[in-house]
Amino acid sequence: MTKEEFKFLLTGGVGLANDQPNPGKGWLSDVSWDEFCRLCQMSTVCPQLKGFFEDFKRNISKWHEYYDAVDPHTQPLPSPWQERLTDFQRMMVLRCLRPDKLLPMITTFVSSNLGEKFTHPPPFDLVKTYADSDNVTPLLFILSPGADAMTALLKFADDSGFGGNRFESVSLGQGQV
Numbered sequence: 001m002t003k004e005e006f007k008f009l010l011t012g013g014v015g016l017a018n019d020q021p022n023p024g025k026g027w028l029s030d031v032s033w034d035e036f037c038r039l040c041q042m043s044t045v046c047p048q049l050k051g052f053f054e055d056f057k058r059n060i061s062k063w064h065e066y067y068d069a070v071d072p073h074t075q076p077l078p079s080p081w082q083e084r085l086t087d088f089q090r091m092m093v094l095r096c097l098r099p100d101k102l103l104p105m106i107t108t109f110v111s112s113n114l115g116e117k118f119t120h121p122p123p124f125d126l127v128k129t130y131a132d133s134d135n136v137t138p139l140l141f142i143l144s145p146g147a148d149a150m151t152a153l154l155k156f157a158d159d160s161g162f163g164g165n166r167f168e169s170v171s172l173g174q175g176q177v
Contacts (some may be wrong), residue, residue, distance in 0.1 A: 001086070002045060004042060004045045004046065005042075005046060005088055005089065006020075006091060008038070008039065008042060008092055008095075009091060009092055009095055010096065012035040012038065012096070013035060013038030013039065013041075014038070015041075017036045018033070018037050020033075020037050023056075023057050023060045024064060024067070027064055027067060027068070028097070028121070032096055032097060032099075035095070035096040035169065036051065036056070036096040036097065037053070039052075039092055039093065039096050040052050040053035040056075046089065048084050048085050048086070048089060049085075049089070052081065055081070059078055060152070062078035063078060063097070065078075065160040066078060066097070067097050067098060068124070071101070072094060072097070072098045072101050073094055073098070073101040073102070073104050073105035073108070074108075077093060077174050078091060081093070081114055087109055088114075089155075090105075091105050091106065091109060107119050117157070124149075126149075126152055126153065127156070130156070130160075141153075154167070155170070
């Protein structure tokens with residue numbers, strides 16, 4: 001991937017005035033159309049995109065089918081773009097047309113290019129974490145909504161002989177004063 005491709009995937013490109021009429025007005029939002037037009041303008045730095053804009057307008061019904069798919073992130077792009085674009089460039093197209101399905105496609109991309117271990121968080125190991133702490137390095141738990149580490153923490157404290165009144169925790173969570 002190039003730096004320009006990476007920046008586009010993250011931002012959708014710099015928003016300039018777009019005077020091209022949206023051929024998919026009934027199903028393609030103006031925001032998506034503007035991003036798509038910016039993607040097509042990248043053909044100067046991304047030669048694989050040459051002719052993409054014209055082909056999209058010419059084959060709008062095929063693109064509408066792709067857009068309507070329940071799982072477009074697993075579907076091939078209309079020909080010849082599936083073969084012509086790289087996996088990363090196909091993510092750029094999906095970002096324009098169906099940004100709601102970009103995260104699963106990125107997960108698949110990372111898994112197939114870097115390995116599945118990069119898409120699954122490692123299991124939390126309290127014993128190893130505790131071994132990394134000391135009397136001046138406290139354990140801090142930053143939890144996502146619905147997560148509760150207290151049960152595991154209390155069990156670990158009991159197993160280590162520090163349960164009951166020998167254990168002290170401070171909650172700085174939502175609603176705590």
